[in-house]
Amino acid sequence: MADSVTIRELVKNTRLTVYYGEEYLDHRRITTPDISRPGLEMTGYFNYYPPERIQLLGITETSFSKKMSHEELLMIMRKMADPQTPCFVVSTGIEPPAELIQAATEQHIPVLGSKQTSSRILSNMSIYLSGVLAKRQSIHGVLVDIYGLGVLITGDSGVGKSETALELIRRGHRLIADDRVDVYQQDEQTLVGEAPKILNHLMEIRGIGIIDVMNLFGAGAVRSQAKIQLIVHLQNWTPDAQFDRLGNADDERQIFDVQVPMISIPVKTGRNLAIIIESAAMNFRARSMGYDATKTFDDNLNSLIQENSKRDEAAEAANEAKTTDDSASATKGKD
Template sequence: MPKKLKVADLVEEFGLEVLSGESGLKRPITVADLYRPGLEIAGYFEFHPAERVQLLGKTELTFFSRLPEEDRKDRAMKLFSHADTPCICVTRGMDVPPEMIEASEKMELPVLRSQVATTIFASRLTGFLENKLAPSTTIHGVLVDVYGVGMLITGSSGIGKSETALELVKRGHRLIADDAVEIRQTADHTLNGNAPELIRHLLEIRGVGIINVMTLFGAGAIRNVKKISVVVKLETWQQDKQYDRLGLDEEMTRIIDTDLPLVTIPVRPGRNLAVIVEVAAMNYRLKRMGYNAALQFTNKLTESLSEDIDDLE
């Protein structure tokens, strides 16, 4: 579930100045979209998205200051009267009209001020809100960056996920998270994974204990956040189960609302899991570039069989 966000979190994150309506700093923020209420200041409130953070820049405030006094009071009260509105943010360090300050105090709606230019502040604020309000979940597994591909290794406890990650780190790849992977889904259905703050850069190896990967292998062996591209499921080898030997049947798995390719690797003595995960990452990259080895093999096999049949005829 996304983290609950309040107006006070914006003040802390961006160092905003609270001009008025301080009693409303506990108002919740529920959407990542921003809105510049230029039409509303001009008097059109029919489709006003009040649930968004309202952003006032030089254009809106200049236009507002040129309205007749009665219109300014009316527009300010209408703009500040919605219970769903989290806050009003003023950029460029501009002065806020007294009508807005008065309406802010009356409706307990915070007015915040930033010294940053409107476009830059809007970009930073949108990125912050999208990250904090994104749907999220925590999965038991290991996330490793292998050849630039985010590989989420899952499986039952004790099957060898952490040992596989350690071998991959020794082979020059990077660890993002071990044991618990926090996953956030962005607006474009991209899944980004990271480690909880408490266990960041740590790896648990049974028989050895907890090790700090950055301390042992250097800063190049870790990464804080990585897009998840493939899920690798480790499972105990089952004699009676038919495993895909060609790779034509691509399995998918769903995390939150996003489908990801699933590679199931049976575990048995003698199999080098780290090398197999490396090959799975390289094979994924080749498929993204348009080359599918299994499909190429099947096509050549079909052509060869067709030629043999033609020769027999």
């Protein structure tokens, strides 16, 4: 987890324009992903003003400022230009007010701009800052993109995670991280995994050593990050181990505040784990889209039971009718 982000990094990753303060981009730092829209502050209300946040001005704020006198607006901007304020951002291609530039100049605060709307640039900056400043957790495993689905392969050391991932890469899928996956929570339902910088594009294969996946298989074989949507846990097979055979089990693993679906796969000589994991990913996607093979099997089984029950009832009814006819014939013969 990074403690802060420089304004230059923000400009680079969200494509902002620098109106003023190029020389201060590396000195001012952002410590929170929260962004302020100073609407009330424009009216003079500073009882709760978060100076540590990026201050975003859009059409509403700049339109209101045009109705203010020069002295009044300069006073407001000087109050907003706090020593803690990392930067000002003006959206929608609006020219920053001269009073804002003057106040920012006095405190050496960069003034940035964007042609995007306030909502769009707010979203872009929030997503970027939330990812960079988020708390991270390292997980032992391999993260692979399988048909666009982020699959985290876990298991004990030596169970074959990296070798399985290598086979998946040869089958056209993409590596995100091997051995150690840095995970952070993007929102209430989303986890994102990425490789530590020192392990980018690298894998360790026992008996071979370190290999560079990008050099061996090309740029299309790697990704920088991916959402973790499924966990596949590789477990050594033992005769007494119990594994789900029908797909009814809904195991999950909690990472931060997110519950991630988890499948346990037994590892045994002769099993092609790459194809099994690939099939598990496709089956998970099919279930997410509403098709459940387990439900289809249950429906087929219930239909078969009902058909057999009807057949048995019909046979039983026929036997009862035959018994009744035989009894009637015997009685008539005696008469």
